[in-house]
Amino acid sequence: MRKRIYAVASALLALVVAVVVSLVVVAQPAQAAAGFTVSGGRLLDANGNQFIMRGVSHAHTWYANQTGSFANIKSLGANTVRVVLSSGARWTQNSASDVANVISLCKANRLICVLEVHDTTGYGEEGAAITLDQAVSYWISVQSALAGQENYVILNIGNEPFGNNATTSANWPTHTRNAITRLRNAGFDHTIMVDAPMWGQDWSFIMRDNAQSVFNADPDRNTVFSIHMYGVFDTAAEITDYLGRFRSANLPIVVGEFGHNHSDGNPDEDTIMSYSQTNGIGYIGWSWSGNGGGVEYLDMVTNFNVSQLTSWGQRIFNGANGIRQTAREATVYGGTNPPTTGPTTRPPTTPPTTRPPTTPPTTPPGGSGGCTASVSLNSWNGGFVATVRVTAGSSGTNGWTVSMNLPSGAAVTNSWNAQSSGTTGTVRFTNVSHNGRIAAGQSVEFGFQGSGSGTGMSPSCTAS
Structure with missing residues (x-):
């Protein structure tokens, strides 16, 4: 009698488990076999x-x-x-x-x-x-x-x-x-x-x-x-x-x-x-x-x-x-998109969605002639995008070169709106044909993407 009770109980338990499992399977959305x-x-x-x-x-x-x-x-x-x-x-x-x-x-x-x-x-x-x-x-x-x-x-x-x-x-x-x-x-x-x-x-x-x-x-x-x-x-x-x-x-x-x-x-x-x-x-x-x-x-x-x-x-x-x-x-x-198991908010991979204003300040930076450069970063684990703003001094420019020292382990992978020289250590960026001439107090921007960390870069600008 006791064995029969145990047997019935075991059968009922197995039935309950099967029903629960089937409900879970039904509740979960199917996934494609491979690919995206x-x-x-x-x-x-x-x-x-x-x-x-x-x-x-x-x-x-x-x-x-x-x-x-x-x-x-x-x-x-x-x-x-x-x-x-x-x-x-x-x-x-x-x-x-x-x-x-x-x-x-x-x-x-x-x-x-x-x-x-x-x-x-x-x-x-x-x-x-x-x-x-x-x-x-x-x-x-x-x-x-x-x-x-x-x-x-x-x-x-x-x-x-x-x-x-x-x-x-x-x-x-x-x-x-x-x-x-x-x-x-x-x-x-x-x-x-x-x-x-x-x-x-x-x-x-x-x-x-x-x-x-x-x-x-x-x-x-x-x-x-x-x-x-x-x-x-x-x-x-x-x-x-x-x-x-x-x-x-x-x-x-x-x-x-x-x-x-x-x-x-x-x-x-x-x-x-x-x-x-x-x-x-x-x-x-x-x-x-x-x-x-x-x-x-x-x-x-x-x-x-x-x-x-x-x-x-x-x-x-x-x-x-x-x-x-x-x-x-x-x-x-072989790209480096972050895994979805990371933070629910994906690290930004680009410059801010609102571009910095191009209206010059009341007092043009850069002294008498020359130019200055500033950099903004958007970083993620293992890489960054840098946006560099070049501003002409009081005499304007006919061309410019920006130099900066990359941190150890960082490397330039591509750039835009500038010609780059070097990928690690001291790197230089020179204007291209359409953005070398900058009126006094005005600004242009170029950018580059890098691997590693770009934290701590301090650009310097030379005008020609």
């Missing part, structure tokens, strides 16, 4: 480190011969390239072999590859546009090129998948959920990126208000949302409210496209970039080169020539909160 994942509203790379996209779009499908653009984009500091592909419905189809070559170019240049099908653009308003379901069929047709590339590739199902037609755009949640489910059932383990409707700008908040249900529909919980910011986002309040709602909901958001100007209005690119940097949000600018149809001003370089940056190119690559200052290479390529 999403956790706590953040994108993590294959090593479990936070990855923040800093990149540009490249119209590969229309300029398939411009394969050198991948190296050129990397040379300006980007860690991501968003590649325009076609399913063949509207433009020449990019074959599986071409997609494989694009991925190899991304990997060779240590770039994370965001691949997007452009044929979906403006569905419901643009007659030639295809559905998200048709885009999924294309992805399945080139799956051989994508399999095993989860560490390096993010799948952007379709560009701006609905136009402004309210009736068709209302289908965005259902169509997006179905597309994600179909991709997962087909065996895709990649992080999936989904664009907003309304030509990507979501001005009626369809994506914003349905993002949680779409995220929950992904069995891998590995979906990232992409908002395109043009004329709809022409004030700081609109930008911070939209992005802030995703951050508050712990839903992953990136600015998948934006520009400094547009035919539908003037986007506030300064706020887009500063808010993204402060809040650990990725951004991808449109676009490298080759724009037409009246938006040629969105080219970042002229005729795909990396040495001919446009004003937009200068802004996004070299400006405040720009790519060169803020991009950090994915750790799958």
Whole structure:
């Protein structure tokens, strides 16, 4: 009798344990088998480190011969390239072999590859546009090129998948959920990126208000949302409210496209970039080169020539909160992003989001002639970014050189807006062609990134 009681008790205990375990398993979100994942509203790379996209779009499908653009984009500091592909419905189809070559170019240049099908653009308003379901069929047709590339590739199902037609755009949640489910059932383990409707700008908040249900529909919980910011986002309040709602909901958001100007209005690119940097949000600018149809001003370089940056190119690559200052290479390529197990607030990696004022003080510094230099640091464990401000004295300058002694163990890894000499010990920075002449009392800035610690550097300036 006692043995029977023990046996029944043991069986009941085993049943309770099994039920509890099953409940725990059900309660935990599934994770992708490999590659990029999403956790706590953040994108993590294959090593479990936070990855923040800093990149540009490249119209590969229309300029398939411009394969050198991948190296050129990397040379300006980007860690991501968003590649325009076609399913063949509207433009020449990019074959599986071409997609494989694009991925190899991304990997060779240590770039994370965001691949997007452009044929979906403006569905419901643009007659030639295809559905998200048709885009999924294309992805399945080139799956051989994508399999095993989860560490390096993010799948952007379709560009701006609905136009402004309210009736068709209302289908965005259902169509997006179905597309994600179909991709997962087909065996895709990649992080999936989904664009907003309304030509990507979501001005009626369809994506914003349905993002949680779409995220929950992904069995891998590995979906990232992409908002395109043009004329709809022409004030700081609109930008911070939209992005802030995703951050508050712990839903992953990136600015998948934006520009400094547009035919539908003037986007506030300064706020887009500063808010993204402060809040650990990725951004991808449109676009490298080759724009037409009246938006040629969105080219970042002229005729795909990396040495001919446009004003937009200068802004996004070299400006405040720009790519060169803020991009950090994915750790799958050996980058040094901090682990997510560290502090909940990521150490800053860039100069302050508010640039120092360029208005000279009442009494110009630097004495009679000459120049002075000051440095501000933003540091993290193992590295830093230094912003150096050069101010002319009462006579102005025709050129300048800044010298400083780096602490032991520190080294310059790259610089911008100055020519550098030396990487350790005493290093020197000399003006480039566009910033050597400084009027009396005026200032210019250059910057550099370094490994180790930059604490204690004291720059000196010599004018010529």
